[in-house]
Amino acid sequence: MNASVVPTRYWHATEDGRVQCDLCPRACRLRDGQQGLCYVRAAEGGEVVLTTYGRSSGFCVDPIEKKPLKHFLPGTPVLSFGTAGCNLACKFCQNWDMTRSREMDTLASAASPATLAQAAKEMGCRSIAYTYNDPVIFHEYAIDVAEAARAQGVKSVAVTAGYICPEPRKEFFAVMDAANIDLKAFTEEFYYELCGAHLAEVLETIAYVYHETNVWLELTTLLIPGKNDSDEELRQLCRWVVDELGPDVPLHFTAFHPDWKMRDIPGTPAETLTRARSIALEAGVQYAFTGNVHDPRGNSTWCHGCGSLLIERSWHSLGEWRLTADGCCPDCGVSVPGVFEAQPGDWGAKRRTLRFTEAK
Numbered sequence: 001m002n003a004s005v006v007p008t009r010y011w012h013a014t015e016d017g018r019v020q021c022d023l024c025p026r027a028c029r030l031r032d033g034q035q036g037l038c039y040v041r042a043a044e045g046g047e048v049v050l051t052t053y054g055r056s057s058g059f060c061v062d063p064i065e066k067k068p069l070k071h072f073l074p075g076t077p078v079l080s081f082g083t084a085g086c087n088l089a090c091k092f093c094q095n096w097d098m099t100r101s102r103e104m105d106t107l108a109s110a111a112s113p114a115t116l117a118q119a120a121k122e123m124g125c126r127s128i129a130y131t132y133n134d135p136v137i138f139h140e141y142a143i144d145v146a147e148a149a150r151a152q153g154v155k156s157v158a159v160t161a162g163y164i165c166p167e168p169r170k171e172f173f174a175v176m177d178a179a180n181i182d183l184k185a186f187t188e189e190f191y192y193e194l195c196g197a198h199l200a201e202v203l204e205t206i207a208y209v210y211h212e213t214n215v216w217l218e219l220t221t222l223l224i225p226g227k228n229d230s231d232e233e234l235r236q237l238c239r240w241v242v243d244e245l246g247p248d249v250p251l252h253f254t255a256f257h258p259d260w261k262m263r264d265i266p267g268t269p270a271e272t273l274t275r276a277r278s279i280a281l282e283a284g285v286q287y288a289f290t291g292n293v294h295d296p297r298g299n300s301t302w303c304h305g306c307g308s309l310l311i312e313r314s315w316h317s318l319g320e321w322r323l324t325a326d327g328c329c330p331d332c333g334v335s336v337p338g339v340f341e342a343q344p345g346d347w348g349a350k351r352r353t354l355r356f357t358e359a360k
């Protein structure tokens with residue numbers, strides 16, 4: 001077994017001589033030498049192993065707003081990385097070169113959990129983000145990095161579709177400080193036909209994170225013209241968020257661009273995002289945002305109490321900052337939900353690529 005292959009815990013042997021991965025609801029049943037749909041978990045020696053521990057498709061320092069997180073340490077830098085593969089099969093994937101990759105050359109960078117945690121601290125990153133592809137599939141590596149980061153005072157951010165079984169979900173989110181979960185649509189048909197997954201399990205994860213953990217939660221829906229952008233579906237989605245979670249969960253509507261297996265669908269018009277944001281606000285969502293378009297109003301934070309501008313944003317850069325030191329509106333005094341410090345960070349829209357050559 002090479003250094004990037006490690007045993008996993010969430011699997012069991014089946015009566016027909018295969019092993020079943022129990023990490024996510026896909027429940028891949030594998031014979032020795034076979035990989036799951038995610039590509040990174042495989043059957044080897046009668047058990048399920050993770051084949052990409054410590055390896056990455058790349059490391060970058062990004063603004064936290066790019067994850068996207070609007071109410072979690074605004075303006076601060078986050079060390080971001082992902083691996084390869086994914087446990088969903090979204091035909092519209094915007095990161096398909098990584099999530100659908102089957103080439104080990106994609107994983108040219110390597111770093112141990114301790115190396116990543118130390119690098120994040122030294123560079124002034126307040127957090128590490130597990131992103132680009134879904135971190136639940138590199139469960140063991142993500143958890144080890146998060147624990148090493150926590151020991152250094154660095155927080156952890158999961159950017160995930162939330163397609164994970166209850167037991168590993170509990171272990172995974174126990175070491176996370178914030179999460180942006182993709183709520184890709186609000187119909188089973190969309191999830192089944194376009195993602196090869198199911199809506200109910202995602203809603204269960206979202207509800208678990210909000211109600212059962214201390215993880216700061218934000219949600220993102222990528223709007224695809226004609227697929228998940230009708231007024232009625234958006235109303236149903238927003239009502240579920242308000243009724244099942246609460247009005248304080250930030251909701252992001254982002255623009256699709258033609259990619260992967262859906263190149264025949266046009267990009268999302270900016271007015272669609274503005275319409276979705278209006279529907280969310282009407283439904284009672286206190287903080288709704290637009291993304292992947294230049295929309296300072298839709299990107300900024302406005303007080304849900306009096307409507308005052310609180311945090312001005314243009315793309316991933318902060319402008320005017322009006323929150324009080326204790327995270328309240330200076331005009332009406334209402335408390336703003338989120339994880340804020342007295343002053344925002346000043347990382348801006350910078351992006352810095354990092355290179356680690358070996359795991360230590």
